[in-house]
Amino acid sequence: MNRYKSLSIDFQIWARSHQSSFEELLKNILPQSGVAPQRLHSAMRYSVLDGGKRVRPLLAFAAGELARADITRVNIVATAVELIHAYSLVHDDMPCMDNDVLRRGKPTCHVEYDEATALLVGDSLQSLAFQLLAENKLSDDAGHQLDMIRLLATASGSRGMAGGQAIDLASVGSQLSLPELEFMHIHKTGALIRAAVLLGARCGGVLTGSELAALDHYGKCIGLAFQVMDDILDSEADTITLGKTAGKDAEQDKPTYVTLRGLQAARKMAAEFHDEALDTLKIFGESALRLNEMADFILFRKY
Numbered sequence: 001m002n003r004y005k006s007l008s009i010d011f012q013i014w015a016r017s018h019q020s021s022f023e024e025l026l027k028n029i030l031p032q033s034g035v036a037p038q039r040l041h042s043a044m045r046y047s048v049l050d051g052g053k054r055v056r057p058l059l060a061f062a063a064g065e066l067a068r069a070d071i072t073r074v075n076i077v078a079t080a081v082e083l084i085h086a087y088s089l090v091h092d093d094m095p096c097m098d099n100d101v102l103r104r105g106k107p108t109c110h111v112e113y114d115e116a117t118a119l120l121v122g123d124s125l126q127s128l129a130f131q132l133l134a135e136n137k138l139s140d141d142a143g144h145q146l147d148m149i150r151l152l153a154t155a156s157g158s159r160g161m162a163g164g165q166a167i168d169l170a171s172v173g174s175q176l177s178l179p180e181l182e183f184m185h186i187h188k189t190g191a192l193i194r195a196a197v198l199l200g201a202r203c204g205g206v207l208t209g210s211e212l213a214a215l216d217h218y219g220k221c222i223g224l225a226f227q228v229m230d231d232i233l234d235s236e237a238d239t240i241t242l243g244k245t246a247g248k249d250a251e252q253d254k255p256t257y258v259t260l261r262g263l264q265a266a267r268k269m270a271a272e273f274h275d276e277a278l279d280t281l282k283i284f285g286e287s288a289l290r291l292n293e294m295a296d297f298i299l300f301r302k303y
């Protein structure tokens with residue numbers, strides 16, 4: 001199956017080449033399975049390698065290209081963001097949260113290993129992400145690098161992704177208004193997507209305040225488009241295509257864009273967020289090509 005239908009061949013080549021070199025990078029950065037504690041390291045590798053679309057790293061690479069960033073620096077921020085994302089998936093799948101058995105087409109970490117190991121996998125991936133940001137040079141200005149570390153910490157914590165997850169858990173079985181649903185997703189899914197864009201860009205030359213604000217707004221819009229598409233796919237696609245259990249939102253009585261507005265309106269909303277993201281990029285001209293294409297990738301994704 002062509003996962004990238006409707007996207008240019010040039011973009012497909014760009015994305016696949018980054019995905020494959022990124023996989024090699026992850027293999028080298030993650031502790032080897034033979035190193036003690038072997039079971040924990042093996043579970044970390046199981047949870048991160050060989051799976052996922054790598055949307056957040058691709059966004060960091062696309063933003064890095066816009067800012068003419070050094071690829072070795074972008075590699076580090078892309079890895080840090082993906083490790084945080086992988087940790088969130090491992091914890092989200094645990095019985096105390098979403099209680100799922102399938103992720104990226106294979107048994108979830110706590111099913112393949114055990115719950116205590118899954119908890120430690122998430123903890124260790126999160127720590128490794130910040131270790132990487134602290135021990136690699138990301139900027140010639142130490143204060144600037146500190147800001148980048150702060151950015152990822154804020155995006156991941158209680159005022160970002162983890163906070164969004166808390167709202168999500170509290171909303172099961174209740175009615176949310178559209179603004180409440182949007183607030184939840186801006187945090188749960190959107191914060192890390194936004195951080196990926198900003199961190200990729202901040203690895204490069206200095207951007208003006210209005211350029212950074214435009215990139216932030218682009219990240220906000222594609223984060224929301226990503227989530228609306230996630231809700232649509234959860235209601236329409238099958239488990240094999242998704243690589244995770246389909247229909248979970250309805251099964252768990254979770255408010256979604258589809259339950260709130262219906263399928264047609266949800267599709268329209270995703271397209272509107274996508275278009276707003278593209279409008280925001282206009283100030284960058286040709287240098288935003290890959291970010292434009294990433295917005296398409298998010299809208300046209302099939303899993």
Ligand code: GRG
Nearest residue numbers: 052053054055088091092161162165188189230
């Ligand atoms: C446990 C702190 C904590 C947070 C969890 C992000 C999240 C919060 C939970 C993931 C559950 C979920 C299905 C959220 C909807 C959007 C989302 C993040 C989907 C998964 O991201 P993809 O599609 O996954 O980029 P791949 O596998 O391609 O990397």
